[in-house]
Amino acid sequence: MTNEGIAVIKVRDVLMVVIPPEPDDETVSNLQNQILRAIEKNEASGLVLDISTVEVLDSYFARMVSETTKMVALMGARTVIAGMRPSVAIATIELGLTLGNTLTALSVDRAFDILHNASNGMKPR
Amino acid sequence: MTNEGIAVIKVRDVLMVVIPPEPDDETVSNLQNQILRAIEKNEASGLVLDISTVEVLDSYFARMVSETTKMVALMGARTVIAGMRPSVAIATIELGLTLGNTLTALSVDRAFDILHNASNGMKPR
Amino acid sequence: MIEKQDHEIPIRLESDIITVRKQVRTVATDLGFGLTDVTRIVTSASELARNIMSYAGAGVMRWFAIESEHRTGIELTFADNGPGIIDIEAASEPGYSSNGGLGMGLPGTKRLMDEMEIQSEVGEGTTVIIKKWLKK
Amino acid sequence: MIEKQDHEIPIRLESDIITVRKQVRTVATDLGFGLTDVTRIVTSASELARNIMSYAGAGVMRWFAIESEHRTGIELTFADNGPGIIDIEAASEPGYSSNGGLGMGLPGTKRLMDEMEIQSEVGEGTTVIIKKWLKK
Numbered sequence A, B: 001m002t003n004e005g006i007a008v009i010k011v012r013d014v015l016m017v018v019i020p021p022e023p024d025d026e027t028v029s030n031l032q033n034q035i036l037r038a039i040e041k042n043e044a045s046g047l048v049l050d051i052s053t054v055e056v057l058d059s060y061f062a063r064m065v066s067e068t069t070k071m072v073a074l075m076g077a078r079t080v081i082a083g084m085r086p087s088v089a090i091a092t093i094e095l096g097l098t099l100g101n102t103l104t105a106l107s108v109d110r111a112f113d114i115l116h117n118a119s120n121g122m123k124p125r
Numbered sequence C, D: 001m002i003e004k005q006d007h008e009i010p011i012r013l014e015s016d017i018i019t020v021r022k023q024v025r026t027v028a029t030d031l032g033f034g035l036t037d038v039t040r041i042v043t044s045a046s047e048l049a050r051n052i053m054s055y056a057g058a059g060v061m062r063w064f065a066i067e068s069e070h071r072t073g074i075e076l077t078f079a080d081n082g083p084g085i086i087d088i089e090a091a092s093e094p095g096y097s098s099n100g101g102l103g104m105g106l107p108g109t110k111r112l113m114d115e116m117e118i119q120s121e122v123g124e125g126t127t128v129i130i131k132k133w134l135k136k
């Protein structure tokens, strides 16, 4: 069984995870663990899930994403999903899925902006 | 089958789409694609749907609007519906439709204000 | 003006829905309905025309100016020879849809109009008649 | 190109779901579907392949190019000899899931495709056939 590697990159106190184009189920289910461990280890306050290369978001994957977001929130960090393609957005909504109240951003850059501003907003000087 | 052209105008990082008075089903379904592609291409953070010339909003159209809003949200941008006529608002509500949690504005100007303030709000200095 | 001979429109293509809407708008406006009622009537017609397209594939709309006890009104009939509706009561409930639609067409049309009648026979087809009266 | 002899893929391992997705993407793209429709079709295939894995353990997907009245389309069949679905109607409702899933696979696939047919016999197995037509 292939386990496409998942890159977890740390930028200041935000973790960025790039989801591969065709993650298999094992990759998807390992992802959750890896992310939560990485957040704990790095004391990250934010998580950016870059899905810009993802070509299909089925209900299994959607469920993993929204559950992960909730787990991350319980640990005290915030998740932003970045870069969903138009075709994927169409199929996701037509399939009847939602990503819950997950924050979304057009690009990874903007996702960092959102997390950065949010934490500024939460820590006013 | 006629396909009435749809104008997509960019004003800073907000896209404005003017819906024609009597869009046929094909126009409506193409609209979704055009809007999502335009948002991706322009990295637009907001979308204003100008429906001020629309004379009838039936359930097919309403569904398209609320689904498009959700798709746009998944991609990380926000939608404001602008300029619904009173007669259309009455028929829409009586028909039992909602546009979900879509933001609405009296006019295109106000819609831009809403989107502008929202993004300012997220970037406090 | 309403001409007896061409008070019927075929509904076969999606573009016919637009024709139906335009025609109903003209007829209702000519009969003296105000903009709010015209919009209610046109919205209802749009729903029923689309149902014919979606569920029966083809059908017709007929329109009439109607009179009763000093009142004037509009009557629209949407008829098809499609599969019919098995459970009319269920189909008239908000949210019921056999094709993943919103399921608001029939119950909503009933609210928008003054009267609505559904006749349907499985395997025979469906006829929906709606009426709106001019407020005196 | 679509070859008659290898238009079947076994679904036995989770990794076969990826194979199904890749194959369906290639076939649909070759048939001329645009990116949005390809994504709709691949998403549906992914749901049905996963259902086979989750509920039947193993099965197959078959694909066909189909023709009808000047239209071209794709037909995908997902067949298994699993436990079958007791109440197909209930299983087709959004939110119904026997294993704590989202319950969006069957109703969602119906929305994403043009046609869907479910045949299932308890103790015998399940066959789901889906179709999508190329817009002219």
Ligand SMILES: Nc1ncnc2c1ncn2[C@@H]1O[C@H](COP(=O)(O)OP(=O)(O)O)[C@@H](O)[C@H]1O
Pocket (backbone or CB within 6 Å): B059, C047, C051, C052, C055, C056, C080, C082, C083, C084, C085, C091, C092, C096, C097, C098, C099, C100, C101, C102, C103, C104, C105, C106, C107, C126
């Ligand atoms: N002309 C028709 N022929 C057959 N079935 C119909 C017809 N019109 C409506 N129906 C049935 O009634 C249901 C409810 O219709 P409606 O309230 O308009 O909602 P929707 O069209 O969104 O499903 C439809 O899903 C369909 O099963």
Ligand SMILES: Nc1ncnc2c1ncn2[C@@H]1O[C@H](COP(=O)(O)OP(=O)(O)O)[C@@H](O)[C@H]1O
Pocket (backbone or CB within 6 Å): A059, D047, D051, D052, D055, D056, D080, D082, D083, D084, D085, D091, D092, D096, D097, D098, D099, D100, D101, D102, D103, D104, D105, D106, D107, D126
């Ligand atoms: N191939 C199958 N064999 C047996 N049961 C199935 C099969 N596919 C679907 N089902 C049943 O239908 C239900 C609904 O399926 P679906 O809508 O895909 O949602 P989910 O898989 O999230 O439960 C499943 O929970 C299961 O009980």
